[in-house]
Amino acid sequence: MASIKHSDGTPVVWADTTDYSSTVSGYTRTHQLNIENVVTGAARQGAKADLGATRARLYAVRVGIEWGTAPTAGNVVEIYWSGSVSATAGTGNSAGASGTDLAYKATEEAEWLKQAMLLGSLVATNDGAGTTQIQTVGYFTPPHRYGMPIVYNTSGQTFDGDAANHFVALVPLEETVA
Numbered sequence: 001m002a003s004i005k006h007s008d009g010t011p012v013v014w015a016d017t018t019d020y021s022s023t024v025s026g027y028t029r030t031h032q033l034n035i036e037n038v039v040t041g042a043a044r045q046g047a048k049a050d051l052g053a054t055r056a057r058l059y060a061v062r063v064g065i066e067w068g069t070a071p072t073a074g075n076v077v078e079i080y081w082s083g084s085v086s087a088t089a090g091t092g093n094s095a096g097a098s099g100t101d102l103a104y105k106a107t108e109e110a111e112w113l114k115q116a117m118l119l120g121s122l123v124a125t126n127d128g129a130g131t132t133q134i135q136t137v138g139y140f141t142p143p144h145r146y147g148m149p150i151v152y153n154t155s156g157q158t159f160d161g162d163a164a165n166h167f168v169a170l171v172p173l174e175e176t177v178a
Contacts, residue, residue, distance in 0.1 A: 002177050009056055009172030014046040014149055016163035024132045024165045025064050032101040035065075035151050036163040043109040043152040045082065046168065048089050048099035051142055056172030061119045061138045063151075066165045070128035071155035077124065079168060080116035080150040083143050097148055104150050116150055117143075124155045132165040139173075 013025075014033035022028055033046035065077055082097035089099030095116035096105060105112040120137025127133065149168045153159060159166065 005176045005178050007174050007176070009174045011172070012049050012051065012170045013167055014049075014169075015167040019163035020167065021164045025134065025167050025169070027167060027169050029167070033149065033151070033166075033168060034101055034163050035159055035166045037161050038151065038153045038159045040153050040156050040158065041109070042106065043104040043113070043150055045097050045100075045102060045104040045150045046148045047101050048084060048087070048093070048146055048148045050087060050146055051170075053145060055142065055145070056174055058139055058141055058173045059170040060136050060173060061140060062134065062136050062169040062171060063122045064132050064134040064165055064167045065122055065124075066130070066132045066160040066162075067124075067155065067157050068129050068160045069157045070126045071124040071157040073124060073126040075124050075155045076121035077155050078113070078121050078152040079119045079137055080113055080152065081119050081140065081142070082116050082148050082150055084146040085144050087146055093148070095150070097150060099148060104152075109152055113150065113152060119149070129160065
């Protein structure tokens with residue numbers, strides 16, 4: 001009788017090129033996303049990634065966030081996906097995303113994010129500076145080959161000013177029949 005085995009593939013990881021360290025996450029950065037100093041109520045989008053013409057059916061979404069001041073326990077950081085059918089940064093992106101590492105839709109985040117896919121929410125504890133909170137926030141199947149994450153801070157506090165430990169990772173869950 002055949003069985004299906006799962007293994008982790010090579011993660012696609014958005015983090016900041018100037019500060020990111022894989023020491024806490026264990027992941028190697030592949031795409032640009034700088035979420036240092038993102039204030040509560042604001043969002044930031046990452047650079048567009050190519051997940052490949054053939055890709056895993058399912059991805060685990062892992063997120064690491066560090067705050068400069070303790071967030072309110074139970075508040076969240078929402079992670080969204082803007083899918084695209086085009087490799088070009090500004091073309092074909094859902095939810096009005098740019099395809100580059102920039103602030104996302106300042107003052108209109110909540111409205112525009114209704115057009116994006118919610119991947120999950122990191123639920124904050126009240127641990128403060130120096131504590132990176134890492135959580136698998138969900139699983140998803142990308143509808144298109146290209147896309148980028150959008151990180152929406154609703155935690156009640158500003159993210160840490162050093163991006164060393166901030167990341168969003170899509171970990172492909174590869175299946176083999178044994």
